[in-house]
Amino acid sequence: MAAKANTKIRLLVDAALGAEAPVALSREQAHYLRDVMRRTAGDGVILFNGRDGEWRAELAELERKTATARCIEQLRPQAPGSDLWLLFAPVKKARLDIIVEKAVELGVSRLQPVITRHTDVERVKTARLAAQVREAAEQCERLTVPDVMDPVALTDALSSWPAERPLLFADEAGGAPALAALQGMAGEAAAVLIGPEGGFAPEERQAVTALPQTVRLSLGPRILRAETAVIAMLTLWQAARGDWR
Amino acid sequence: MAAKANTKIRLLVDAALGAEAPVALSREQAHYLRDVMRRTAGDGVILFNGRDGEWRAELAELERKTATARCIEQLRPQAPGSDLWLLFAPVKKARLDIIVEKAVELGVSRLQPVITRHTDVERVKTARLAAQVREAAEQCERLTVPDVMDPVALTDALSSWPAERPLLFADEAGGAPALAALQGMAGEAAAVLIGPEGGFAPEERQAVTALPQTVRLSLGPRILRAETAVIAMLTLWQAARGDWR
Numbered sequence: 001m002a003a004k005a006n007t008k009i010r011l012l013v014d015a016a017l018g019a020e021a022p023v024a025l026s027r028e029q030a031h032y033l034r035d036v037m038r039r040t041a042g043d044g045v046i047l048f049n050g051r052d053g054e055w056r057a058e059l060a061e062l063e064r065k066t067a068t069a070r071c072i073e074q075l076r077p078q079a080p081g082s083d084l085w086l087l088f089a090p091v092k093k094a095r096l097d098i099i100v101e102k103a104v105e106l107g108v109s110r111l112q113p114v115i116t117r118h119t120d121v122e123r124v125k126t127a128r129l130a131a132q133v134r135e136a137a138e139q140c141e142r143l144t145v146p147d148v149m150d151p152v153a154l155t156d157a158l159s160s161w162p163a164e165r166p167l168l169f170a171d172e173a174g175g176a177p178a179l180a181a182l183q184g185m186a187g188e189a190a191a192v193l194i195g196p197e198g199g200f201a202p203e204e205r206q207a208v209t210a211l212p213q214t215v216r217l218s219l220g221p222r223i224l225r226a227e228t229a230v231i232a233m234l235t236l237w238q239a240a241r242g243d244w245r
Numbered sequence: 246m247a248a249k250a251n252t253k254i255r256l257l258v259d260a261a262l263g264a265e266a267p268v269a270l271s272r273e274q275a276h277y278l279r280d281v282m283r284r285t286a287g288d289g290v291i292l293f294n295g296r297d298g299e300w301r302a303e304l305a306e307l308e309r310k311t312a313t314a315r316c317i318e319q320l321r322p323q324a325p326g327s328d329l330w331l332l333f334a335p336v337k338k339a340r341l342d343i344i345v346e347k348a349v350e351l352g353v354s355r356l357q358p359v360i361t362r363h364t365d366v367e368r369v370k371t372a373r374l375a376a377q378v379r380e381a382a383e384q385c386e387r388l389t390v391p392d393v394m395d396p397v398a399l400t401d402a403l404s405s406w407p408a409e410r411p412l413l414f415a416d417e418a419g420g421a422p423a424l425a426a427l428q429g430m431a432g433e434a435a436a437v438l439i440g441p442e443g444g445f446a447p448e449e450r451q452a453v454t455a456l457p458q459t460v461r462l463s464l465g466p467r468i469l470r471a472e473t474a475v476i477a478m479l480t481l482w483q484a485a486r487g488d489w490r
Contacts (some may be wrong), residue, residue, distance in 0.1 A: 022256055097344065101470075101475035102476075105467055105468075105469050105470065105471070105473050106467075107467060139468070140467045140468045140469065140470075141467055141468045142467055148323035158302075159295070167459075177289075177484070177489060177490055178484060178489070179485065179489065179490075180490070184447055218489070218490055219489065220352070220384045220483055220484075220487075221488055221489075222350055222351075222352060222386055222387055223350075223384070223385045223386045224348075224350050224385065225350065225384075225385075228347055228350050228351070228476065231347075231473065231476045231477065231480070232351075232476065232480040234476040235476070235480045235481060236480060236481070236484055238465055239422070239423060239424035239465075239481055240424065242465075243465055243466055244423065244424065244463070244464065244465035244466075245422055245424075245425070
């Protein structure tokens with residue numbers, strides 16, 4: 001009983017949430033609750049769906065393949081998240097996993113894989129990314145869930161870039177110190193662009209730096225791996241312009 | 246030849262570095278250069294030792310178990326690094342590996358494992374940490390190498406804490422927004438303290454917050470994993486007070 005009470009289970013669901021609302025859980029969630037976490041009908045669980053805030057709920061029915069919960073009370077109202085995109089060139093699996101998990105923890109609203117000439121892994125498994133995003137959102141207590149986009153070519157992303165969204169580019173070749181530049185910016189929307197481990201090809205770099213919305217930023221004198229640069233840039237954005245203030 | 250020319254090899258050595266100085270490489274380095282990277286005598290390599298700057302060198306002799314290089318010219322003079330310690334409760338292996346690698350990339354000068362009541366892994370392999378630190382220092386182009394300390398009990402670390410070194414504590418229970426607090430501080434020395442995944446025990450938390458040098462800082466509204474909190478706090482310190490300015 002002690003273990004049960006101490007381990008809070010927080011699940012992302014599709015259904016609408018509201019007082020007394022019955023919520024169908026997925027087959028995977030039924031399995032997780034019953035067979036992994038040893039929950040039974042009557043136990044508590046926390047639910048969110050990205051739209052209706054966070055709710056305390058109770059398991060009404062829990063079978064091997066199906067489960068239903070019932071909302072009891074709203075714990076937190078829905079609040080808008082950051083308008084912060086991450087454009088990333090897919091790297092090898094272990095480091096890509098880090099990028100996805102940390103982007104969710106750090107409040108990214110959209111994950112956009114971009115294919116570049118030096119991209120290590122051309123075939124991005126969008127369904128796998130989406131599953132990682134769900135799990136990380138449950139874990140980090142977000143109320144929103146980032147969108148996982150299908151991969152696009154970097155050149156296509158740049159050619160249709162929104163006029164009002166700065167593209168923050170961590171440039172090893174130099175740029176303004178990132179923190180001071182972010183603190184001097186205006187606006188709520190932004191995107192962070194991180195290149196592949198091998199760096200951008202010269203013509204890609206040219207296309208990125210030629211975009212008027214691009215802001216070249218420096219992350220210090222050491223060479224950062226792609227996932228470190230992602231975390232550092234998202235941290236600075238949240239601290240300087242986002243919801244860490 | 247193209248692969249050779251494009252792949253820069255940067256090695257941390259023990260020997261003194263200076264014009265024309267012969268430098269004995271380790272048995273592991275000889276194996277790496279000869280059998281993994283297919284180098285031969287006459288090929289170039291970059292050397293640093295944490296004291297004499299960074300040098301371009303040439304392989305003078307390269308056998309299966311021994312290798313010698315000869316310094317040719319200094320590429321960068323030695324420069325002092327940040328005076329920034331990281332105190333971390335060891336977590337599970339995969340996430341501990343991330344913490345160590347990122348701490349090196351982000352300029353930490355001392356890695357201090359601390360044992361807490363909720364520490365997952367009590368037996369910290371200091372030799373393994375030191376090897377990871379060397380590899381990360383080679384990779385990220387640092388000129389200095391962080392010290393890897395033997396684990397100490399958190400209570401012992403706190404009871405002998407240096408008077409002039411702020412202890413930055415990422416506190417999920419609340420604290421000042423980290424960036425503004427760091428920008429308002431003075432002094433060059435600091436330490437970052439990150440607790441175990443299960444959090445500090447109440448009496449440990451009490452001991453940390455009672456220390457006059459402790460600065461409680463908030464890293465935003467979401468729950469960050471230990472390694473994310475490490476990277477975020479080190480990023481903010483370098484950006485606000487360190488060598489990213």
